[in-house]
Amino acid sequence: MAQDRLFEQLWDGSAPMEAWTAAVAEGVGTVVADGILTVHSTYFCGSVTAIRTSEGLVLIDTANAALAAQTLAAIRRWDDSAVHTVIYTHGHIDHTGGMAALDAEAAARGVPRPRIVAHRDVRRRMERYKATQGFVSVVQGQQFNYPDYTYPVGQRQPDEVYDEAMVLTIGGERLELFHGRGETDDATFVWLPGRRVLASGDFVIWMFPNAGNPRKVQRYAAEWAATLRRMRALGPEVLIPGHGPVIFGAGRAGQVLEEGAALLESLVAQTLALMNRGCTLDEVLHGVTAPAGLLERPWLRPQYDDPEFVVRAVWHLNGGWFDGDAAHLKPAPTAELAAEIAALAGGAGLLAARAAALAAEGRTRLAAHLAEFAAGAAPGDRAVQAARAAVLEACMARETSLMGRAFLSVYQRDAKARAGE
Ligand SMILES: [Zn+2]
Known part of the structure; x- marks a missing residue:
């Protein structure tokens, strides 16, 4: 009952997703239909x-390594039979990391x-994580502010893979698996036609x-x-x-x-229209507008990623890395450019002061x-770094x-x- 009320508040936007995370932190199950349970833990870990x-x-999925035990316990309070098959909706660790516990x-x-059943590209993803583990660790550490983070690799690979679609019939239950590309290239959504239940994986993330x-x-x-359609x-x-x-x-x-x-x-069509006219990335970035009415929906708010x-990403997929600025094709070292600009401006201190004034104007x-x-x-220069810190803080305050x-x-x-703060 309390969960139903919270759902309505999430749906109408009056409760933040943090309220959901707080409500399900111990591992809460939702009975989806007769014989189907979805277990949640925190918003940032995939549900099972x-x-x-x-x-x-x-x-369908396994949670991450840290939350696997409580997730499995919630399942075991509901059903104690052996796990026959696991479907990975994609290869991210908050969906595959619980496999070792199973x-x-x-x-x-x-x-x-x-x-384990998954799309074929899950295997390639897992190999890529091994090849780029240092980089992925740095990025994940930055994104979630985990100091000295090491990205875990070595989750068990799928036993069976498919390309476009696959039908599993297990113990009288028909499961239809479909591949689509979205956040990842290896994604699966699962359709239970007899129940009209759809498990979207991360194609839908609230x-x-x-x-x-x-x-x-x-x-x-x-x-x-296209996959959502x-x-x-x-x-x-x-x-x-x-x-x-x-x-x-x-x-x-x-x-x-x-x-x-x-x-x-809308974002794709606007971006491609400008690209097709020969615009630079600069013109595209400042020429595309996300439809405000949709961005205000409680399940589409830009709280994790950003339309810009x-x-x-659309530019990069269709047009590569070059942004159309001649100086960026073979750029000078950043420090050389900075020194030149500072000298022209009359010193780094004057540049920093102007930066602070611009930030104050918004x-x-x-x-x-x-x-x-x-x-x-x-x-x-400590004063310059302090000004830089303040400017970046003002930038952060504008980000959703x-x-x-x-x-x-x-x-x-x-x-x-560097400012010694
Ligand atoms: Zn996820």
Whole structure:
């Protein structure tokens, strides 16, 4: 009952997602339908859905390593039969990291470890994480402000993979798996046609789609929208998102899928229209406007990713890394450029002062350029670094997204440390 009330508050936007995380922190299950339970822990960990069959449980995702035990405990309070099959909706660690706990449970019970089914590209993703573990650790540490973070690799690989679609029939339950590209290239959504239940994976996350992350591999906004349309066409009665509460009712499920698609389609269409006219990235970034009405929906607010980052991802996917500025094709070292600009301006101190004045006027984007030039020209100047820290803090205050704030804060902390603050 309390959960129902909270859902209505999340749906109408009167409660923040933090309230949801607080409510489910101990591992709370939602009975989705007869024999189907979805377990939640925190907003930032993928949910786990358990489906009871006569051959054992089918799980959609596994949670992360830290929350696997409490998630499994919540499932065990509901059903104690062996886990037959695990479906990874994609290869991110908040969806695959709980696999070791499931294997350990199977070993302790003396039963075969679960079969893992996933899209073919999950394997390649897991290999890429090994090859880039240092970089991924740095980025993940920056994004979530985890000092000295090490990204865990080595989750168990899928036993069976598919390319476009796959049907599993397990203990009388028919599960249809479909591939789509969105946040990742290896994503699966699961459709239970007999129940009209859809498990979307991270195609639906109760926030603006994570289709533009500045420091992660390519995302696929157009295909994300197309996949949401495919889901909408199935007509689900229940929508189980990758993150956040289960959405009941064909009307609400359809609205979430429809509006998520429309928002991404608008950003993609605007970006491509400008690219097709030969615009530079600068012109595209400042020429695209996200549809405000959709961004205000409680399930589409840009609290994690940012529409401007999605525009960049669409540019990058279709046009590569060059932004159309001649100086950026073979740029000078940043420190040389900063020293030259500072000398022309009459010193790093004057540049920093101008940056502070611009920030005070609310022109934080422009202020950030000047503050970075000033600090690049005089990295050891404490007053310059203090001004830079203040400018970056003003930039952060304007960001709605976790990513916008997090990546700026990396440099703001650097500036504060150099300023001796
Ligand atoms: Zn996720």
